[in-house]
Amino acid sequence: MRSLCLCGMLTLLACLGRGEASAQETAAEEAPRRAMVIAHLPPDAAKVLFGRESTPAAGPPQAIGSYERGCLSGAIALPADGPNWQVMRPSRNRAWGHPVLIAFIERLAQKLPGEAGWPGLLVGDIAQPRGGPMLTGHGSHQIGLDVDLWLTPMPNRRLSPAERDGISATDVVAGEGMDIDPTVWTPQHRLLLEAVAREPLVERVFVNPAIKRALCREGGPERAWMAKIRPWWGHNYHFHVRLSCPSGSPQCRGQAPPPPGDGCGKELDWWFTEEARHPRPSPPRKPLRLGNLPPACAALVAAPTGQARQLRGAAQ
């Protein structure tokens, strides 16, 4: 059971990446990391090619490939401001997504005050304009169907661009990761996560194991929605919402549905073992090259050989 469980975990780890971009990392902190990453990557690294694109690819909306190995055409941007949301870290230019996800976020944000007593969403990273791997953070977020939402309630005023790039999200976990912080966690956090997980388009919601533990404790008797709430490393400042493949994207590769049941009990207990809390470091993964993505993704960035020459020239 343990080894099976661990094997599944490692597969998931490869899919999602333990080192997700921190919701609280500021744009200023991210910039030098981005420059260092570029300096150490081959010129045809997919994260370099997709990270350079600042506009979406024209054409019908298509999520191409899988969450951790794919790209996106026909993306649209979530407006920086809406009635019940504000886009954070705007300088990252990662508020692009499949139109189905963008419409979902807008609809969700508007119903949350009434349904969960949650005043609105602070929206973190969605995807790059053409999807693909990112220069910093995130193993997934590549096909415009993943979004990070802050665990900080939206304030009742519009934040300035400088505030959006600089302020920190709220850490709701304490006790060295063993449980939520009771001075920060509120009933509205639970209602928010429940409202999201109950959405039919949602395939999975990733949260810190301590948050899942709190939901297991606080959830009511009808808890089928809890199957979609999946524990993962990090995710103590934000949670990650993943939608299923939308219609009209035949090349989109979704995931198997989560196992039935609420995911509490033994499955959750593993996350609080030494093995899970302090996993042995794994060797660094080789960066994805353009050729590792679905062939249709190559058409979304400038010809790789030309780009490679340009990049080499620029580096000399």
Ligand SMILES: [Zn+2]
């Ligand atoms: Zn995420």
